[in-house]
Amino acid sequence: MNPHALLATLAALALLPAQAADMNKVLRVALNAPETGFDPAKVSDLYSSTVTENIFDPLVTYDYLARPAKLIPNTVSALPAISADGKVYTFRLKPGIYFAADPAFKGKKRELTAADYAYSIKRHLDPAIHSPWSFLVDGRFVGGNELVKAAGKGALNYDAPLDGIRVLDKYTLQLTLTETNFNFLPILAMPAFGAVAREVIEANRDNTNAHPVGTGPYLLKEWKPGSRIVLEANPGFRKLVFNATPGNDPVDKAVVQALQGKTLPQVGRIEISVIEEEQPLWLSFLNRQLDISGIPQVALQNALVIDPKNPLKVRLAEQYARQGIQLQRQLLPEITFHFFNMQDPVVGGDSKDRIALRRAIAMSFPVSEAIAGIRRGQAVPMNYIVPAGVAGHNPAFRGAPKYDPAAANALLDRFGYRIGSDGYRTRPDGKPLSIELACGTSSTDKQWNEYWQKTFDTLKIRLGFRQGKWNELSKANHQGKLQMWGMAWGADYPDGENFMQLLYGKNAGDSNAADFKNADYDRLFEASLKLPHGPARNKLYDAMNKIAVAQQPWIFGDIRMRSTLAHRHVKGLKLHPLLGTSWRYLDLQK
Incomplete structure (x- = not known):
């Protein structure tokens, strides 16, 4: 689509009373892994953020239809004024936006103010909270480091003046950065930076994850951890009317036909x-127990007719097309990779023998074969830390090593990983060599494990599997207890910084899951933060990718094609590269 052909806006008419969503309209969806909670300063997993996105309001958000993704005001009257040096961002909030009712407000309507955003941003700096998003704000605001240092290991003093986060008046927030950064605004569109109310947080200090209260279109009605979550339309949500002019894209035209002039959200529950x-997920969709679903790996060949010459060229199988099922596809702005714990005494470190071990494993994993066998061709190999569709991507870079098990074995021989009398390799010092790979428990996880077992058998290295649920493994990973694990990282905001920071030393233990620490990489990353998107910054990104390739803290995986199905009665659906859900934009016409 020509991005200039589309103008999509959401008109907020705050002076009019909100029209209640239809509580008889119930949207049924599923998560394929358990959530961890709903405090935006404490959760970072996709599954929890899917929910918080609909409860809390960031200052800015994304136009639903515009491609490429376009930032628009959300709770502010306009995009912020940004100083000429790219350091000062000034936001003006819309009056008349209210939090959902809560006992902490003592029966009074609680208006959203600039102080709420100041408090919410400061929570990510608070050492006592251990926010997984702290890497996005650490050292960013003038005076922030000093305030954090004064807190030590205790709680942040939220009432202390902070020049970098100032409330100029009830509706005006000013953020002053320590360094020039013209790419900072997309960070503030993330669900993690939605506004919370201080009195709600303090009233529920012991379990903020279970008591989310925001100004967004939905509120949490029911939660059975790891099993069931129910959201209901926020009756106090501001008047928001869908108003868009579509281009030539037929999906855009269908969205406008379904939603034009309607108050959002339409779905009540x-x-x-x-x-x-x-398999249960797929059957739930086919039996109409779910309205929207991705296509599980086990169902890809049944649901799609795939062109054998071009696996990314597909159409919906006739038996589903006849039912009016909708298919939408999108190459995700994400990467998948398996990382090594770089502080581990067996696979970590920067000595030549450890690098050789990691390189040999990377050379022996058949990424293309796994894409064909497990993904059914619905992915492309990853070759660069920044994926396509994100500022900073280099399509010409080839970071993944050539698949060559014979050369990998020769590399291990060269660096002293000898094969013992039991047929398995030992470490260069003669100690036994054994590696543990963390993994999930699903049938697809088991398929991946077969490829990994084949990889390690080829190298004559003992392999063990540590199985667990995603949230359990995530906790162990943050504690540095995993030796190897696979992850996906999607674009929280559409800038290469969001991906290059995954190997930044100061983020070790948080977003830097590999615990990778390299002085040259860190120096280049810090220099890149001072540059706008363009050739100069891209040159630094190439240099950082070369370091990652040389040190091999990751095994590059793939970038998946997202296929989403919806039943005929679901209206208004359009996949977005950055918004996790489209729930507030949907209507149901059964």
Whole structure:
């Protein structure tokens, strides 16, 4: 689509009373892994953020239809004024936006103010909270480091003046950065930076994850951890009317036809199930127990007719097309990779023998074969830390090593990993060599494990599997207890910084899951933060990718093609590269 051909806006008419959503309209969806909670300063997993996105309001958000993704005001009257040096961002909030009712407000309507955003941003700096998003704000605001240092290991003093986060008046927030950064605004569109109310947080200090209260279109009605989540339309949500002019894209035209002039949200209730196994998930969709679903790996060949010459060219199987099922596809702005714990005494470190071990494993994993066998061709190999569709991507870079098990074995021989009398390799010092790979418990996880077992058998290295649920493994990973694990990282905001920071030393233990620490990489990353998107910054990104390739803290995986199905009665659906859900934009016409 020509981005200039589309103008999509959401008109907020705050002076008019909100029209209640239809509580008889119930949208049924599923998560394929358990959530961890709903405090935006404490959760970072996709599954929890899917929910918080609909409860809390960031200052800015994304136009639903515009491609490429376009930032628009959300709770502010206009995009912020940004100083000429790219350091000062000034936001003006819309009056008349209110939090959902809560006992903490003592029966009074609680208006959203600039102080709420100041408090919410400061929570990510608070050492006592251990926010997984702290890497986005650490050292960013003038005076922030000093305030954090004064807190030590205790709680942040939220009432202390902070020049970098100032409330100029009830509706005006000013953020002053320590360094020039013209790419900072997309960070503030993330669900993690939605506004919370201080009195609600303090009233529920012991369990903020279970008591989310925001100004967004939905509120949490029911939560059975790891099983079921129910959202209901926020009756106090501001008047928001869909108003867009579509281009030539038929999906855009269908969205406008379904939603034009309607007050959002239309759906009154969202029932979210956690279904980890793929076959039950697929059957739930086919039996109309789910309205929207991705296509599980086990169902790809049944649901899609795939062109054998071009696996990314597909159409919906006739038996489903006849039912009016909708298919939408999108190459995700994400990467998948398996990382090594770089502080581990067996696979970590920067000595030549450890690098050789990691390189040999990377050379022996058949990424293309796994894409064909497990993904059914619905992915492309990853070759660069920044994926396509994100500022900073280099399509010409080839970071993944050539698949060559013979050369990998020769590399291990060269660096002293000898094969013992039992047929397995030992470490260069003669000690036994054994590696543990963390993994999930689903049928698809088991398929991946078969490829990994084949890889390690080829190298004559003992392999063990540590199975667990995603949230359990995530906790162990943050504690540095995993030796190897696979992850996906999607674009929280559409800038290469969001991906290059995954190997930044100061983020070790948080977003830097590999615990990778390299002085040259860190120096280049810090220099890149001072540059706008363009050739100069891209040159630094190439240099950082070369370091990652040389040190091999990751095994590059793939970038998946997202296929989403919806039943005929679901209206208004359009996949977005950055918004996690489209629930507030949907209507149901059964």
